[in-house]
Structures are given as C-alpha cells and as structure tokens.
Amino acid sequence: MLFNSIEFAIFLPTVFILYWFATNKNLRVQNFFLLIVSYIFYGWWDWRFLSLIVFSSFVDYFIGVQLTRQQDPIRRKLLLLTSIVVNLGFLGFFKYYNFFVDSFVDAFTFFGGSFSASTLNIVLPVGISFYTFQTLSYSIDVYRKQLEPTHDIIAFFAFVSFFPQLVAGPIERATNLLPQFYRKRCFDYAQAVDGMRQILWGLFKKIVIADNCAQYANDIFNNYPDYSGSTLLLGAVFFAFQIYGDFSGYSDIAIGTARLFGFDLMRNFAFPYFSRDIAEFWRRWHISLSTWFRDYLYIPLGGSRGGTWMKVRNTFIIFVVSGFWHGANWTFLAWGFLNACYFLPLLLSNQNRTHLGTAAEGRWLPNVREFFQISLTFLLTLVAWIFFRSASILDAFAYIGNMLSTSLWAVPEVFPRKIILFIGFFVLIEWMQRDKQHALQLDNVQVPRFVRWGWYNALIFVIFWFGGSQQEFIYFQF
Amino acid sequence: MKSFLVRVCLFFGCLLLLTYAVYYLELYAYFLPNKEVFDAIKESKKKKEKVRTLIIGDSVGRQLFNDAKVELPDTLLSLSCNQAIDLVGQYLLLKNFLDNNSSVQKVYLFYNPFSFKNNLDHKFTYNYFIKPFYKKEYMPSLNQEVLRQVHKIPYYKLADFPPVAITFWTPDVQQDTTSQKLFLSEISAGYIKKMQDLTRSRNISFEIVPPPLKISRKQQVNDLYELAKPEKYPELFSDLFTSYFNRMYYLPDSLYVDGMHFKRPEKYTHLALQKSF
Numbered sequence: 001m002l003f004n005s006i007e008f009a010i011f012l013p014t015v016f017i018l019y020w021f022a023t024n025k026n027l028r029v030q031n032f033f034l035l036i037v038s039y040i041f042y043g044w045w046d047w048r049f050l051s052l053i054v055f056s057s058f059v060d061y062f063i064g065v066q067l068t069r070q071q072d073p074i075r076r077k078l079l080l081l082t083s084i085v086v087n088l089g090f091l092g093f094f095k096y097y098n099f100f101v102d103s104f105v106d107a108f109t110f111f112g113g114s115f116s117a118s119t120l121n122i123v124l125p126v127g128i129s130f131y132t133f134q135t136l137s138y139s140i141d142v143y144r145k146q147l148e149p150t151h152d153i154i155a156f157f158a159f160v161s162f163f164p165q166l167v168a169g170p171i172e173r174a175t176n177l178l179p180q181f182y183r184k185r186c187f188d189y190a191q192a193v194d195g196m197r198q199i200l201w202g203l204f205k206k207i208v209i210a211d212n213c214a215q216y217a218n219d220i221f222n223n224y225p226d227y228s229g230s231t232l233l234l235g236a237v238f239f240a241f242q243i244y245g246d247f248s249g250y251s252d253i254a255i256g257t258a259r260l261f262g263f264d265l266m267r268n269f270a271f272p273y274f275s276r277d278i279a280e281f282w283r284r285w286h287i288s289l290s291t292w293f294r295d296y297l298y299i300p301l302g303g304s305r306g307g308t309w310m311k312v313r314n315t316f317i318i319f320v321v322s323g324f325w326h327g328a329n330w331t332f333l334a335w336g337f338l339n340a341c342y343f344l345p346l347l348l349s350n351q352n353r354t355h356l357g358t359a360a361e362g363r364w365l366p367n368v369r370e371f372f373q374i375s376l377t378f379l380l381t382l383v384a385w386i387f388f389r390s391a392s393i394l395d396a397f398a399y400i401g402n403m404l405s406t407s408l409w410a411v412p413e414v415f416p417r418k419i420i421l422f423i424g425f426f427v428l429i430e431w432m433q434r435d436k437q438h439a440l441q442l443d444n445v446q447v448p449r450f451v452r453w454g455w456y457n458a459l460i461f462v463i464f465w466f467g468g469s470q471q472e473f474i475y476f477q478f
Numbered sequence: 479m480k481s482f483l484v485r486v487c488l489f490f491g492c493l494l495l496l497t498y499a500v501y502y503l504e505l506y507a508y509f510l511p512n513k514e515v516f517d518a519i520k521e522s523k524k525k526k527e528k529v530r531t532l533i534i535g536d537s538v539g540r541q542l543f544n545d546a547k548v549e550l551p552d553t554l555l556s557l558s559c560n561q562a563i564d565l566v567g568q569y570l571l572l573k574n575f576l577d578n579n580s581s582v583q584k585v586y587l588f589y590n591p592f593s594f595k596n597n598l599d600h601k602f603t604y605n606y607f608i609k610p611f612y613k614k615e616y617m618p619s620l621n622q623e624v625l626r627q628v629h630k631i632p633y634y635k636l637a638d639f640p641p642v643a644i645t646f647w648t649p650d651v652q653q654d655t656t657s658q659k660l661f662l663s664e665i666s667a668g669y670i671k672k673m674q675d676l677t678r679s680r681n682i683s684f685e686i687v688p689p690p691l692k693i694s695r696k697q698q699v700n701d702l703y704e705l706a707k708p709e710k711y712p713e714l715f716s717d718l719f720t721s722y723f724n725r726m727y728y729l730p731d732s733l734y735v736d737g738m739h740f741k742r743p744e745k746y747t748h749l750a751l752q753k754s755f
Binding site: 223461 | 731
C-alpha cells in the first residue's frame with residue numbers, strides 16, 4: 001500500500017479509530033491489532049512475501065530468547081551468526097543473486113573464458129533491506145547485552161513489521177522502538193497534530209517536488225546524449241530533489257503516522273542540502289542507515305581510532321557497503337566510493353566534525369563563506385547522484401562529460417518554470433525551518449487558527465493541482 | 479482525543495466544502511495538466527461560422543497550431559489537445575463542433591502513427607478521457623469497447639466526485655499490452671469509421687495526416703507500416719491510411735525536445751501546414 005494512494009487514505013483513519021477506541025483497553029490486544037494491520041499494509045503489495053517477514057521475525061525472536069539462556073561465548077556467537085546468515089542470506093538471494101552471477105560471468109568472459117550461468121527471475125520483496133537491518137540490530141544489541149531480549153512475541157513481531165516504517169524506514173533500533181511496544185500508549189494531542197503536519201509536508205515533498213522532478217529527471221537521464229550540458233546539469237538538480245523529496249517525504253509521512261499512534265520514530269533527514277561539508281551531509285542524510293552502519297560496521301571495524309590506513313580502509317568499507325545496500329549495481333558502488341573520496345580528506349584532517357550545528361544559526365541568511373560551502377557540498381552531491389541515477393558507470397561518465405562541455409553555458413532546452421518555482425518555494429520553507437524537526441513544525445509560535453488552516457488548505461490544493469503523476473517511492477526498490 | 483477528532487473533522491469538512499466550491503466554479507480547470515482537454519471541449523461547443531477547415535489531433539498538433547502563437551487564417555481552427563483522449567475523444571470533439579457549426583468543409587485528423595494503438599488502456603486515460611468525456615451527454619456516443627475499457631479502470635465512478643475531479647490523481651492502471659502490438663486498436667478503428675461516417679453524412683472531406691517525425695524514427699514507421707498491412711480493417715487502410723503513410727515526412731532529430739515534440743514549434747507550423755495538408 002502506498003502512502004500516496006486512496007487505499008491508504010481509507011486505511012489510516014480506519015486503523016486510527018479502531019486503535020484508539022476499540023483496542024486501547026489492553027496493550028497486548030493493541031499490539032496484536034498493530035501487527036495484523038501492518039501485515040495487511042504489507043500484504044496489499046504481495047501477501048506471499050509476508051512469509052519472509054514472519055520467518056525473519058521468528059528467527060530473531062527465538063535467537064534473542066536463546067541468547068539470554070546461553071552463557072557460552074562460542075554458542076552465543078553461533079546464535080548471532082545464525083541471525084546474520086538468515087537475514088543477510090534472504091537479502092543476498094533476493095537482492096544480489098543475479099548481480100553476482102552476471103558479474104562473475106562478465107569477469108570470466110573478460111579474461112577470455114567462456115562460462116554460462118542462469119540468472120533467476122527474482123522479484124525483490126519490498127522493504128527487505130529495511131526490515132532485515134532492523135531485526136539484525138535487535139540480535140546484535142541482545143548479543144552485546146545492550147538490550148534485554150523480549151519474551152513478548154506479539155510486541156516483537158509488531159516491532160519488526162510496524163507499518164509506518166516497514167517498507168522504507170526509518171530503520172529503527174530495537175533499543176528505541178521495541179520498548180515503546182511495552183508501554184501503554186496515551187493519546188497526545190500536540191504530538192498527533194504535529195504528526196498530521198509532518199504527513200502533510202511529506203506528501204507535498206513526494207507528490208509536488210519528487211513526482212514532478214521525476215518526470216524531467218527520467219527524461220533527461222534516459223536521453224542524455226540529446227541534451228546540452230546546461231540541461232544535463234538541470235537534470236542532475238532535478239534528480240537531487242527527486243530523491244530527497246521522495247525519500248525524506250516518505251520518512252516524514254512514516255514518522256507523522258507513527259506519532260498518530262503514540263510512537264516516536266527516529267529522525268531520518270535533517271535538511272541535508274544545507275550542509276556545509278560532506279561529513280555534515282552524511283550526518284543529515286538517511287540518518288537511520290548512516291548510524292546503523294556506524295554502530296554495527298564502522299565502530300566494530302575499529303572506526304577512526306586506529307592509524308591512517310585503518311581510517312582509510314574503514315571509511316571506504318562503510319561507504320561502499322552503504323552504496324551496495326542501495327542495490328545490486330556497480331553505479332551504487334561507485335556512488336559510495338565517490339562519497340568516501342569526498343569524506344576522507346575531512347576525516348584525515350580532523351575536520352569531519354566542524355559543522356555540528358545548523359547553518360547560519362540565529363540569522364536569516366548564510367554569510368558568504370557558508371553560502372559557498374553549502375553550494376560546493378551540493379555540487380559534490382550532484383556529481384555523486386549522477387552515478388547513483390545512471391544506468392551504468394559508463395553512462396555516468398558520458399553524462400558528466402557531456403555536462404561539462406561548452407554547452408554547459410547554453411540556454412537549457414528543458415526549463416520547466418513551474419517546477420523550478422516549486423523547488424525554490426520548497427527550499428525557502430525548509431531554509432526558514434531548518435532548526436526544526438520538519439518544515440511545518442510550529443514550536444512556540446502562536447499563529448491564529450484561520451491562518452494555519454488557510455496555509456494547510458493552500459498546501460493541499462497545491463498537492464491536488466500541481467502534483468506530478470504518481471510514481472512509486474524510489475526507496476521501495478532498495 | 480475528542481477535541482482532536484472534532485478539529486480533524488472540522489478541518490476536513492472545510493476542505494470538502496472548498497473542493498465543492500472549486501468544482502462548481504470550475505477553478506480546477508485552470509491548474510491541471512489536462513486543462514487543454516477542457517479548453518478543447520469548450521472551444522468545440524462554440525459557434526465559429528468562419529471556420530472551413532478543422533484540425534483535430536494530438537499534442538504535436540497543439541504545439542504547432544495552438545501554442546506556437548503563429549497567426550493562422552480565421553477559416554482554420556485547431557482543436558488539437560492530446561493523444562491521451564484517444565480517437566474516441568477526438569471523435570467527440572469533432573461531433574461537438576460539427577453539431578454547432580455547419581460551415582466546415584474539411585476535417586484533418588493530425589495524429590502520430592504510434593498513437594493509433596491506444597485503446598483507453600494507459601495511465602492518462604483517467605484524467606484525459608474519463609474525467610472530461612465519461613459524462614451523461616457523451617454516453618450515447620460511447621461504444622461497448624469504450625465502456626468495457628473504462629470499466630476496467632479502478633475508481634472510474636469517482637471521476638466526477640469533486641475531491642477527485644479537481645485533482646490530477648490517477649489510479650494504478652495495469653496496461654493491457656495486447657493493443658500495444660497492433661497498429662490500430664479496436665477503439666481507434668471504430669472511431670475512425672465513425673468520423674468517416676459523420677463527415678460523409680455532412681459532405682465534409684476527412685483525412686488523416688501525419689505530423690513531421692524525427693528522422694531516427696523512420697525505421698520504426700516502416701515497421702509499423704508492415705504491421706498495419708495485414709490487419710483486419712482493409713477498407714480503412716486503402717481509404718485513409720495509404721495516403722497517410724505516403725505523406726509521412728521527417729526532420730532532423732536535433733529539432734525535437736523528445737520523441738515527438740519540437741524545441742521551437744513556431745518555426746514548423748507553416749511547414750506542417752504545407753506538407754501535411
């Protein structure tokens with residue numbers, strides 16, 4: 001079920017009413033209800049893949065219980081290994097099997113050999129990269145004794161499949177989300193209203209910004225040899241806003257929806273395009289994945305504690321793995337590699353934690369230095385997005401080559417004023433609210449109701465009238 | 479909780495009232511991408527006594543004859559809008575205009591060869607055909623195949639419901655690929671015949687003319703010609719499509735912004751008028 005579909009518009013209020021009025025007397029009943037509606041939400045796409053979630057949940061629940069009973073370090077390690085093998089095994093099979101087979105055959109052919117292997121027509125289960133990482137985090141935390149394993153099977157299954165964030169994150173940590181299933185939830189008016197605002201802004205980002213940008217980005221990337229450098233630059237900008245609007249829009253809707261049910265999910269995006277360097281960008285972009293890799297991969301590998309070689313190695317590992325997480329294509333690996341190249345100089349010169357606050361804090365506008373830093377960071381991410389979006393690495397290089405030709409200064413063939421105006425409006429609102437959790441948050445600001453409602457209605461009509469044609473969320477494929 | 483629900487209901491109630499107001503005042507027609515279809519319908523219902531030649535057609539026709547801001551003679555009118563209304567929509571525009579104007583002598587259907595296969599089976603059908611044309615006034619002109627195709631699209635009954643009608647929301651449509659392998663879909667064939675009958679009954683000449691195409695698509699057009707020949711509508715083919723394919727002409731790819739549309743349409747309006755008509 002898509003957040004921007006009629007089905008969800010019916011599903012959400014129905015579930016909300018039943019949740020607060022019919023099942024609120026008993027916590028277990030309420031959790032069980034959440035579990036069932038989460039399975040309905042997921043099964044709407046393809047009910048057959050529910051078995052994967054159920055199996056994955058069962059394995060990790062069982063391993064969690066066994067980890068408390070088991071004191072022998074070797075057996076504990078074996079249990080953890082089982083969880084890792086099962087979860088990554090599913091992920092590897094569904095997401096990477098064909099990639100490895102193709103790459104192996106290509107490599108064999110490249111060296112003059114002849115080898116044939118058959119690929120499979122595998123359908124990638126939606127959200128598999130998200131929920132496998134979520135369940136893995138549970139097993140690892142229990143193994144590290146950072147989390148008490150749960151004996152409440154319903155709460156655990158509901159935690160794994162919690163519908164707002166099941167298919168595209170934020171990738172929740174068991175330490176944050178699971179305890180919320182043990183506590184009796186009380187309806188909080190302010191939280192629910194703010195959740196509604198966040199949902200509205202998420203829909204605006206997805207339907208107006210991402211879906212409109214998608215139309216032009218797809219056309220320009222698919223026909224890049226026909227376009228001038230200036231249009232290609234514009235195409236990269238459109239893609240940058242498409243992927244941001246799409247993914248952060250989804251996260252906003254997910255977080256807002258969870259708040260309606262009394263849950264607090266972790267923040268996933270913190271206005272990343274206002275970052276002043278790449279390190280700051282990675283603290284603000286897809287936070288739940290970056291911190292997952294930091295905690296479960298980077299730090300166990302030694303983090304930045306060792307010598308220079310260790311830092312270089314770990315940085316490349318974490319970025320390349322992060323790229324690979326996005327999909328089975330060399331373009332994603334190149335995207336990760338490029339980001340590692342951007343990040344490394346900052347890390348080696350101890351500049352990676354220079355910008356911890358918000359840009360232009362306490363001021364309306366950035367100073368010249370900040371403006372230059374933000375623009376440069378955005379340009380660097382644009383180049384990386386070209387690799388991310390292109391069909392192959394060769395296409396990405398050709399795209400960049402054509403973009404940096406003399407026609408970069410020509411008048412672009414494609415210049416959709418309306419979309420550019422919306423992007424401008426979007427950037428302006430996000431800039432004004434950059435110190436908040438989301439762009440429609442109203443903290444300590446007294447605005448008359450008719451103004452607020454007028455503003456929300458205006459946004460809804462903009463969504464109605466200027467929304468692009470419905471596209472699936474990009475991150476569903478990851 | 480109570481006050482939350484009351485306020486949410488109040489907010490959505492206000493929103494609903496607003497959508498009804500927007501619907502009845504037809505304000506939405508100014509903003510939505512399918513505005514061109516509503517404009518063409520409005521135009522087709524007007525009395526225009528001077529018009530002798532009428533062009534109906536797709537978005538290339540609209541680019542060249544409507545949006546290009548090139549001055550055209552009063553005797554020529556273009557109701558071109560979009561291929562997404564399919565040939566049934568083109569027929570309804572033609573019928574509207576001919577019912578209101580008796581002075582027309584020639585009708586040209588300006589249509590690209592790749593669009594005849596459309597069978598109201600694409601994702602734009604909801605906004606471009608169902609919303610403007612699936613209405614009581616047009617029902618007598620819709621044949622069984624049209625109704626069958628429309629009824630396959632989810633939520634087709636909601637198309638006139640104000641909160642849906644004023645938006646550009648589209649339900650998920652599983653495209654039927656059967657007609658995609660054809661040159662001419664059943665609906666297209668049926669409505670070309672209807673256009674022929676309608677114009678014949680009023681002694682109006684009717685021709686189908688191609689837009690200027692990208693040179694790189696020549697092979698695709700040749701393949702289409704081969705595909706078209708063995709089809710089950712020989713009379714249409716000998717009558718209309720032979721001259722249609724004979725008139726096909728091509729321009730350099732660099733003049734196009736995509737597969738069909740021009741970067742500078744105003745430069746080619748007269749060329750199209752000369753070559754196509």
